[in-house]
Amino acid sequence: MDIFFSGSIRGGRDDVDLYGKLVDLLQQHGTVLSEHVGTEGIEADQKEAGLSDGDIHDQDVAWLQQAEIVVAEVTTPSLGVGYELGRAVAWEKPVLCLYRPDAEHELSAMVRGNGAVEVTEYRTPAEVESVLDEFVRRHR
Numbered sequence: 001m002d003i004f005f006s007g008s009i010r011g012g013r014d015d016v017d018l019y020g021k022l023v024d025l026l027q028q029h030g031t032v033l034s035e036h037v038g039t040e041g042i043e044a045d046q047k048e049a050g051l052s053d054g055d056i057h058d059q060d061v062a063w064l065q066q067a068e069i070v071v072a073e074v075t076t077p078s079l080g081v082g083y084e085l086g087r088a089v090a091w092e093k094p095v096l097c098l099y100r101p102d103a104e105h106e107l108s109a110m111v112r113g114n115g116a117v118e119v120t121e122y123r124t125p126a127e128v129e130s131v132l133d134e135f136v137r138r139h140r
């Protein structure tokens with residue numbers, strides 16, 4: 001199963017270690033096309049590889065279109081994540097958003113209020129394991 005994982009990059013990298021753990025969990029279920037979201041130093045790597053913002057956008061949207069399911073960590077607000085969610089919903093992909101309610105930012109109504117998006121609140125990656133199992137099973 002092809003999975004797109006979405007998480008903040010230019011919106012702020014405070015949660016990158018957590019993204020890495022979520023990517024590891026998702027890799028038990030299939031191929032995470034956007035695994036770089038959970039890797040430290042990707043911006044420097046992309047710069048070194050000479051990728052323009054246009055290249056990043058086009059590759060990202062291609063992976064998003066290819067994915068069978070989309071899982072997003074939405075605690076750190078990110079324009080790119082919001083954009084990916086909007087496109088995933090428009091393509092009628094199953095979308096699961098993971099949100100930590102103790103965070104500084106309240107989750108956008110455009111996500112929580114979207115009937116086409118499932119939102120799960122959690123505190124630790126361990127709590128998410130069974131949620132991911134169940135989400136994948138339903139959409140396999």
Ligand SMILES: O=c1[nH]c(=O)n([C@H]2C[C@H](O)[C@@H](COP(=O)(O)O)O2)cc1CO
Pocket residue numbers: 005006007008009010011012034037043046056060078079080081084
């Ligand atoms: O360098 C990048 N590579 C990349 O894949 N993205 C995609 C994947 C992430 O889910 C999302 C993050 O958006 P933002 O950078 O606005 O926080 O956009 C975003 C950037 C930078 O905007």
